[in-house]
Amino acid sequence: MADTRDLIIGIDAGTSVMKAVAFTLQGRQVASASARNAYVTGEDGSATQSLDQTWVDCVAALKGLGARVDNLAQRVAAIAVTGQGDGTWLVGAGNRPVGDAWLWLDARAAPTVDRLAGEGADRARFEATGTGLNTCQQGAQMAHMDRFARDLLDRAEVALHCKDWLYLNLTGVRATDPSEVSFTFGNFRTRRYDDTVLSALGLSHRRALLPQVVEGTEVLHPLSPEAAAACGLLAGTPVCLGYVDMVMTALGAGVRSGGQNAACSAIGSTGVHMRAKAVEDVVLNAEGTGYVICLPIPGIVTQVQTNMGATINLDWLLQMGADLLAEYGQSVSLSDMIARIDPWVAASRPGNLVYHPYISEAGERGPFVDARARANFSGLSVRHRFPDLVRAVVEGLGLATRDCYAAMGALPPELRLSGGAARSAALRGTLSAAVGAPVRVSHREEAGAAGASMMAAVAIGAYPTMDACIADWVDPGLGQAEPPAAEEAARMDRLYTAYRQIRQGIAPSWETLSARPATTTEDERSVA
Secondary structure, three states: OOOOOOEEEEEEEOOOEEEEEEEEOOOOEEEEEEEEOOOEEOOOOOEEEOHHHHHHHHHHHHHHHHHHOOOHHHHEEEEEEEEOOOOEEEEOHHHOEOOOEEOOOOOOOHHHHHHHHOOOOHHHHHHHHOOOOOOOOHHHHHHHHHHHOHHHHHHOOEEEOHHHHHHHHHHOOOEEOHHHHHHHOEEOOOOEEOHHHHHHOOOHHHHHHOOEEOOOOOOOEEOOHHHHHHHOOOOOOEEEEOOOHHHHHHHHHOOEEOOEEOEEEEEOOOEEEEEEEEHHHOOOOOOOOOEEEEOOOOOEEEEEEEEOOOHHHHHHHHHHHHHHHHHOOOOOOHHHHHOOHHHHHHHOOOOOOEEEOOOOOOOEOOOOOEOOOOOEEEOOOOOOOHHHHHHHHHHHHHHHHHHHHHOOOOOOOOEEEEOHHHHOHHHHHHHHHHHOOOEEEEOOOOHHHHHHHHHHHHHOOOOOOHHHHHHHHOHHHEOOOEOOOHHHHHHHHHHHHHHHHHHHHHHHHHHHHHOOOOOOOHHHHHHO
């Protein structure tokens, strides 16, 4: 009888949504299903998620996919899983959770990050991992737990990440992947744990909590009978442990194609800027910021910088416009305002107005880290009107993108774009001019699930190499190259010089502005 296994399921466990997506072996998306995730935040900076509920949500997504695809169980050649990175998912005896996971959003480790960053050993840790220390990371969180919540680590048997927890439930195997290892506890050159990093974090005595490292393009584990029964799939179906979602999304969206390394930016609420490189081409900045995360291709990594705020800057400005219209009885939705971005930019004149897009109350994290950084316009005059402000904010996103790529070395020769904002012609043209390179839009839906599924496709032998898989799964979904306008590229060069000068000059003011105003005492009020 002919083999009917013609589909791969990609699971993408995001922070807010759990997705299960079915692809053909050649990369065509067939169907998808999702379940909402839930996490809890606290006034102490905590952000936690139930491990058990996360597995329940995964099962729900897989069952939902089964309802959309006829004979899904019999057709699945492999399952692949990726998910949100960083965070700490502790598992103890009997593979039961020690407690709720600390998510990448959790800020409780901030004092520990400050302490570790001020110690001389942190540069050696950065040189090994290629990754700046921050509260998101499992290493920082575990170092904090080791001082202030030691019982959690004492009761744990293994420290996992989100996708690792799902892999454990799917297969019964405790493992993680080279991408999580390299930027958390390891070395991006070796893709293995590094004693220097563990020592710098003060966690050498906790090494037993680190799971085995599994390369998903080479090693598969069978779906357990228990998981198969829960999900409505067949026991023994091969399961692939994908890399962290950030690089799976980059892989699916075109950070590499045609056997060549490229760059990829995802412009959403935040901005994520990634460049594929050979290990020997990685340039680590003096500030010690960014990430270096392995790709599932031998000798190739992604260098990453992320903006805390991207399209939320536009949301802020446009919402102000909508609020003002509401004062005069005109009800306009934010969606209606967003639809006006391109016409407003077209109606404005290219000028010298510079905007720094640090609108997030968390400040900025790439290519520099400063929680006190705040947004500002520079160069305003009485001639400027609302369309000029819209243009300046869009151009600010382009300049911030260039700032991130400049921190990684030479600017990329081509930029691939993903995310809903890539539909804006104004934003595409601005990014192209700011980076001085053509842009191509990736039309791949569910790029994260696709990236993980590509790993599974290689692992089961559907393709001999990842580059061969990319030729079918990625290349056809890339739009035509849109080159930068020469005049705009020259203007953005000049604006970038000002952007850097203003950013460096205004930085000392952020500390002054962040100070709490002194309160007036009763005696001072009486004197006044």
